[in-house]
Each structure stands twice: as C-alpha cells, then as structure tokens.
Amino acid sequence: MTRSDKLKSVGLRVTQQRQLVLAALDAIRHGTPEEILTEVTKTAPGVNLSTIYRCLEVLEKSNLITHTHLGHGAPTYHVVDGDPHIHLRCSNCQRVFSLPAALAEATSTAIKANNGFVIDPYHITFEGLCENCTKDSK
C-alpha cells in the first residue's frame, strides 16, 4: 500500500508533509520528532518542526504509527506495519534493539489472565543490559 493510500484508508487528507513523515519513518525505522525532521529535511527542506509534531499526532491517532519511550524524555515513533516488534534499550550503551513481539506473547497472556489488562504489542519497551554491556560489567 502506498503512503498516499494509507492516509486515504484512514480518512486523512493526503498532504506532502504527512507522506514525508511516513517516508522518513520507513527509512529510519524509528526516531524522535527531531530525528524525523532531520530525515524529512533531507528531501524536503522547509518543513516545520511543529508540523512534524502535528503530523505525528494525527498519524498516531489513526493508528498508522505508534510511539514508545526509550530512555529519558525521548518519545520514539515508528510505523505500524507487518510484524509488531518490541524494543530493548540498553541502559548502558543506549542502543536500541528490536525483536519480534512474539517473544512477549507468554507474558501478555499471563497478564491478561491475571487482571484482564490487554497489552499493546507495539508499545513494549524493556530496559536492561545488552549482551556486550553485560560482558563489560563483569
């Protein structure tokens, strides 16, 4: 599905900027509003940061994208496409890893059974230490 079609399918106006934001997220997979602007600016200078914020807001409201919090005050947006994936963020080296959300299935099920809470698989982020940093700290 083209980005234009994606927008139409949820009833949003097809603007240059919204397509640019979606394209940027396709390119960088995930990023903060600032990072998205940087990517957008590569192909279309002149887009305003507040427009990025507004685009992200409507795109998220329409479930075309979602965001999660990786580390301090840095909301990270990414497209909602094929496979949901979870994020792992290393508290030591700050790197972000992505893994298939299937790995969290067991926990989702356990929690739903426990108190009825339904987890959004696109939003999952774990903090911890990556393999490298685990070694280093030894």
Add this chain to the structure above:
Amino acid sequence: MTRSDKLKSVGLRVTQQRQLVLAALDAIRHGTPEEILTEVTKTAPGVNLSTIYRCLEVLEKSNLITHTHLGHGAPTYHVVDGDPHIHLRCSNCQRVFSLPAALAEATSTAIKANNGFVIDPYHITFEGLCENCTKDSK
C-alpha cells in the same frame, strides 16, 4: 531499614531532602518529579524542584530508586524495595497498575536466550487497555 540507613548503606550523605524524597516515594509509591515535590512540600515547604531532580539522580545512581516512562514525557520514579513489580498503563484511562514482575519471567528468559539481553525487572512498563476500558470500547 530506616531511610537514613538506606542512604548510609550506599555511601550517600544523609540529607533532609534525600530522606524526604524517599519518604515521599514510600507514601505515593510512584510519581513524577513534580508529584514528588508536591508530596515533599506537604511536610517540608521550601524544597526546590531542582533539588528533587538532583536527589532523584543520585538515588537512582545508587539503586535506591528507579524510574520508568509512563505515557508522554512523564518519568515516574519509585523505590526499589522488596518485590520488583511491573507497570501497566492504560492508554485510555491513563491509570497505572502494578503487578509482580514474576509475570514477565517467561519473556525475560526468552529474550535472554534469543539475543543475550538482560532485562531490568524494575523498569518494565506495558501500555494497553485495562479491563474496564476494554469493556467500554466494545
């Protein structure tokens, strides 16, 4: 262990403010810097917000407390005590639930096996819909 002892045990100076922050977190379980200040101010007016930030920073560095991100730009701090617990945040009603971290054990294990990443059980936060809001949306 008293709050004074906690601070001593990790080699931090025992100041009024640090004890107040720990006390506030004991009282409210978890909260943003702003919320913590509000709680602290109840018993000790005059404490500065930047002091709260600095206290949170050192307390976290010494592993007396930890934080996670619940929703937009709102870091939430809480004490590290007995049982690690995970947070569930309802994207609809914004309420936060706590559950024993044991529920996430399976996933932790799976991820460690998958790529060596070691998850910090105190940092886990899931977004989704709570039982009530799931019903409502039907």
Add this chain to the structure above:
DNA sequence: CTCGTTGCAAAAGATTTGCATTATG
C-alpha cells in the same frame, strides 16, 4: 573546617498554540 548539597535564578530543551497563509478534496 572542607567539600558535597541545596536554593535560586537563569538557561536550555522539548512541546504546544494562535494566527495568517496555503493547499486538499
């Protein structure tokens, strides 16, 4: 006493908002 902590005020970021202009449907 000495050096780490705090309060205060100002700086630095991040996000939001009002309004005139532009572009989509």
Add this chain to the structure above:
DNA sequence: CATAATGCAAATCTTTTGCAACGAG
C-alpha cells in the same frame, strides 16, 4: 471554494546548570 493543514513566532513546560550560601561528616 470551504476548510483543514502548514509555517512561523511566541508561549509553555520540563529539565539542567552556575554560583553563592549552607550543612553533613
């Protein structure tokens, strides 16, 4: 064309920082 979306600048909010005064060890 009407109206929603954008650009721009200013307003907010959150978090950080410099520095002088203060307090713990």
